[in-house]
Amino acid sequence: GENVEQHPSTLSVQEGDSAVIKCTYSDSASNYFPWYKQELGKRPQLIIDIRSNVGEKKDQRIAVTLNKTAKHFSLHITETQPEDSAVYFCAASTSGSSNTGKLIFGQGTTLQVKP
Amino acid sequence: NAGVTQTPKFQVLKTGQSMTLQCAQDMNHNSMYWYRQDPGMGLRLIYYSASEGTTDKGEVPNGYNVSRLNKREFSLRLESAAPSQTSVYFCASRTGTSSYEQYFGPGTRLTVT
Numbered sequence: 747g748e749n750v751e752q753h754p755s756t757l758s759v760q761e762g763d764s765a766v767i768k769c770t771y772s773d774s775a776s777n778y779f780p781w782y783k784q785e786l787g788k789r790p791q792l793i794i795d796i797r798s799n800v801g802e803k804k805d806q807r808i809a810v811t812l813n814k815t816a817k818h819f820s821l822h823i824t825e826t827q828p829e830d831s832a833v834y835f836c837a838a839s840t841s842g843s844s845n846t847g848k849l850i851f852g853q854g855t856t857l858q859v860k861p
Numbered sequence: 862n863a864g865v866t867q868t869p870k871f872q873v874l875k876t877g878q879s880m881t882l883q884c885a886q887d888m889n890h891n892s893m894y895w896y897r898q899d900p901g902m903g904l905r906l907i908y909y910s911a912s913e914g915t916t917d918k919g920e921v922p923n924g925y926n927v928s929r930l931n932k933r934e935f936s937l938r939l940e941s942a943a944p945s946q947t948s949v950y951f952c953a954s955r956t957g958t959s960s961y962e963q964y965f966g967p968g969t970r971l972t973v974t
Contacts, residue, residue, distance in 0.1 A: 755901070778961040789951065789965040790904065835903060839961060846911045847892045847955045848919070849963065851903040 748773045748840050752852025759826055760860050767855045769836035770818040778839040779812060779819045780849070785832045793834075794821070826859045833857070862887055865966035867952050873972045874942045882937040882969050884952030892955045893935035894919075894963065895927060897948040904951065910935055942973045 749772040759765050771779075780795035796803045796810045796819065803810050807826075812819040823830055833856050837849040865886045874880055886893065891912045896904040896919075906919030908927040916927050924946060926938045935954075939946060949970050953963040 750903075752903070780962065789967050791965070792962055795962065837904075846909060846917070847894075847961055847963065848906065848909060849961070850920075851896075851905070853901060853903040 748776075748838075748850050750836060750838050750850045750852045752836050752855060754855060755853065756856045756858070758858045758860065761826060761828060763826055765823045765826055765830070765857055765859075767821045767834055767836070767857070768818060769820070769838075769852050770816075771838040771850070772817070773838065773840055773850075774817070775841040776817075776838040778849075779810070780837050781808075781810060781821050782835045782837065782851075783832045784835065784854075790835060823857075826857075828859050828861050831857055831859045864888065865952055865954055865964050867950075867966040867969050869969060870967065871970050873974065874939075875974055876943060878942050879938070879940050880942065881939075882950055882952075882971075883934070884936065884966055885934045886952075886954040886964070886966075887933065888954065888956075888964065889932070890954035890956050890964075891932070893929065894953040894955075895925075895935070895937045896951045896953065897921065897946075898951060898968075899948050907937065907950075942971075944973045947971060947973045 777798040782790035783793045784790040809822045836852040868883045894909045895907040910916045910929040913932045952966040
């Protein structure tokens with residue numbers, strides 16, 4: 747069935763370093779790839795997304811890259827700050843998502859930024 | 862706008878009890894979703910409603926039922942709660958037109974003993 751694998755499950759970096767989280771997806775029909783950030787005890791919130799007709803998208807310190815051929819996409823955070831500490835989820839749309847909006851989520855990455 | 866709201870915030874049930882989790886959105890969104898979140902498992906889709914009047918199963922529907930009461934409200938019912946249903950439950954919605962973005966509610970933390 748449709749599947750999204752996310753790695754690593756935990757990531758610890760020093761403040762100011764970069765962090766990279768990678769996801770692979772199985773459904774070749776997937777065409778929308780969002781990233782959500784979830785702070786402890788809070789709801790997931792969208793931080794960046796990319797559609798399949800674009801290879802890279804940036805928003806200040808965060809960027810997402812997509813390789814459709816290899817079916818993987820990555821989140822890059824530069825100049826990390828302690829407030830970037832959270833759980834990050836990737837997701838991919840599924841066949842028929844244009845009508846249903848269904849997303850398949852990865853397992854999550856706990857990012858810790860050490861001051 | 863309150864966005865997506867959920868009640869209750871916390872609930873403790875005994876095995877076999879039933880309850881309904883409520884979700885409402887005031888953004889005039891067409892599609893609504895129920896997820897459960899367990900440690901190390903990400904967000905798994907239980908049921909969804911692509912539009913008012915329709916509901917469909919997601920990845921993990923067993924033990925749950927849903928009702929799309931109107932365009933604003935989408936409830937999730939546990940008929941006979943089991944310890945395996947201990948989880949955090951999130952409701953989400955999206956416009957259902959050109960946007961895929963989902964907006965999440967604050968969650969309900971459910972414990973079944």
